[in-house]
Structure formats: C-alpha cells, structure tokens
C-alpha cells in the first residue's frame with residue numbers, strides 16, 4: 001500500500017507550508033508514539049482519567065421489543081461524555097513530548113472541542129478551538145464548557161458556518177503557528193498521518209469491545225455498528241474486528257431531512273471521489289467539484305467528507321454504510337432513553353436508529369453498537385420532540 005493511503009484513498013493534498021508539521025508529526029508517531037514509555041503513559045491516562053475500559057451494556061428491554069440482541073459499547077460513560085477524549089488525550093500527550101505549547105482544533109458538536117480543551121488543561125497547554133457559527137449556536141452548552149476549561153473559541157462565519165468551515169480555518173491557523181502548536185485533528189479524516197493517528201488512538205474502543213463481548217458470550221457479535229461523521233468512533237470500533245470476516249461492519253451516515261434532493265451528510269452513500277481537507281475520499285460535491293452544503297440534526301455528523309479508510313473499507317466490500325434521517329435518529333434518541341434509561345448523543349442515535357429501522361432483517365442477531373457519546377448536549381434540540389411524546 002502506498003504510504004498514507006488506504007487502498008485508493010488518503011494522501012496528503014496540502015499546501016507546501018503544511019508539509020513540515022505533517023512530516024514532524026509522522027516522525028513523532030514513528031519514534032515517540034511507538035515507545036513503551038508513551039504507550040504506558042497513554043494507557044494510564046485512559047484508565048485513570050477517561051475511566052476505561054468503558055462498559056459493555058446489554059439492552060434487555062429494547063432487545064425484547066425488536067427481536068435483536070442489542071449490546072452497547074459505552075463511550076458515553078467516558079470523561080467529557082464521548083469517544084473524542086481517547087484521541088485528544090493521545091494527541092495532547094504526543095504534542096507535549098514534541099515540545100508544543102498549544103493545542104489547536106476544530107469542532108462540530110463541540111465534543112472534540114471540550115475533549116481537546118480538557119486535554120490541554122491536563123497537560124498545562126493553551127487551547128484554541130474553531131467552531132462554525134451555526135454550531136456555536138446549536139451547541140452553546142459545549143461552548144460554555146470549553147471556555148470554562150480555558151479554551152478560546154473562535155466562531156467561523158464563512159461557508160455553511162459548520163464543521164467543514166471550522167476545519168478550513170484551523171488548517172489556515174496551523175500554517176502560521178506550527179512551531180509552537182499541534183493541530184489536534186478531531187476525526188479520522190484530513191491529510192496523512194491524521195487518519196492513521198486517530199485510528200490508532202481510537203482502536204482501544206474495538207479492542208476492548210471485542211474482548212468484553214467474547215468474554216461475556218463466548219463468540220463474536222454478528223454485527224458491529226457505529227455512526228459516521230468524519231469516521232473516528234466507527235473506525236475505532238471496527239479496527240479490531242476487520243480480520244473477523246464473520247462480523248458485518250456497518251457505518252451509519254446522516255441522511256438529513258431525508259427528502260429527495262435535500263441536504264444530507266452521507267458522502268459514502270451519495271458522494272463521489274474527490275479531495276477535501278488534504279485527503280482523497282468520498283465527498284458531497286457538484287459535477288464540477290464544488291463542495292455541497294451538508295446537513296444533519298446531529299452537529300457532529302454534519303460534514304460533506306469522510307475519513308479515507310471508510311472509503312477503502314466500502315470499496316473493498318469489508319464494511320457497508322447505511323443512512324438514517326433526522327426524524328429516525330430523533331426517534332431512536334427517545335426510544336433508547338425511555339426503554340433503557342440511556343440518553344444517547346444525536347450522533348450515536350443514528351447508529352441505534354439503523355438497528356431499529358433494520359430490525360426485521362436482523363431478527364435473532366447479536367448487534368454491537370458503539371454508543372459514541374451522551375445526549376446531554378442535545379437536550380435543547382430534541383426538547384420539542386420529547387414534548388410531543390408526553
């Protein structure tokens with residue numbers, strides 16, 4: 001495989017000025033990150049600060065309702081409320097050892113921003129977070145959390161004022177601050193080495209889930225399912241299962257309003273090959289290569305591109321990618337809350353919704369869903385739906 005590629009996807013399509021920090025990061029991965037000292041320190045942080053291993057939870061009520069054995073890998077129980085903390089703590093530790101003083105990042109739902117601000121506080125580093133102005137509004141609780149943790153939050157007013165635009169601004173900022181700053185990229189997309197780095201830092205999710213599931217059931221699950229924005233929680237959950245051919249890997253993208261011709265965030269289902277944020281992958285684009293606006297009720301899924309490893313897994317037929325619309329995700333949010341006492345993030349609700357929507361085809365199967373985060377941050381958005389149900 002060509003360096004930095006997954007099959008035909010990946011690479012480093014960046015301006016020349018971004019090559020030095022990417023090469024510096026690649027070198028740090030090859031030297032610092034592989035060392036026993038780093039791995040031991042990272043494992044201790046995950047145990048003592050994140051709360052790993054996260055639980056594996058069986059859902060008895062919902063399983064009974066739908067005729068599918070539903071298991072959840074509980075990344076929602078992590079410190080700061082989502083899987084993002086695994087990645088940010090790993091990158092912050094690496095950056096500290098590289099001698100960097102600042103963490104720079106982008107955020108959609110705000111969970112990566114909160115997780116990066118938390119890691120910066122822990123490592124005694126500065127932190128700057130770029131966030132689309134639309135997301136600043138719809139995830140205002142997380143903005144307040146980031147500021148309390150000591151981060152500077154910059155609202156991005158360009159483009160659709162969501163995650164894509166926040167990444168553009170953060171990459172621009174990195175060019176001029178690379179000496180002192182590490183770009184703590186929040187998902188398994190972007191130029192090499194980020195898709196590989198983030199995958200390695202999130203792979204703990206699938207490793208734990210595989211071990212816990214086998215220990216409990218004496219066999220592997222039939223399906224491993226996770227929502228896909230940029231793709232970090234899904235690739236983390238999938239990685240340990242890739243060699244297990246009997247396990248069906250299912251990524252779930254956001255179909256937005258679900259109406260024909262509407263905005264969505266489902267590049268693996270509806271996109272074509274192209275380059276965005278330094279990587280070749282599937283994207284939502286016009287015939288002449290303009291990036292199309294994306295939409296999802298889940299801010300963390302609202303991205304017109306996707307990590308290259310997912311495009312490669314799809315092309316190889318090793319994973320399939322479904323999609324779920326806003327209404328179906330909101331229904332799953334409500335159903336999991338009422339039936340199991342677990343309020344999922346709207347992003348994670350897409351993965352649960354895929355199981356609910358496909359229950360007839362999954363009868364009697366054992367399905368493991370990576371519950372990437374908790375839904376406290378989404379209460380304002382879903383309030384009216386809950387009201388309707390009363």
Ligand SMILES: Cc1ncc(COP(=O)(O)O)c(C=O)c1O
Pocket residue numbers: 082083108109110111112186187188227228229230231232233234299300301345347348372373374
């Ligand atoms: C809880 C949660 N799940 C999933 C995602 C989507 O990101 P990724 O596809 O990188 O896991 C986000 C992004 O903010 C998130 O906050």
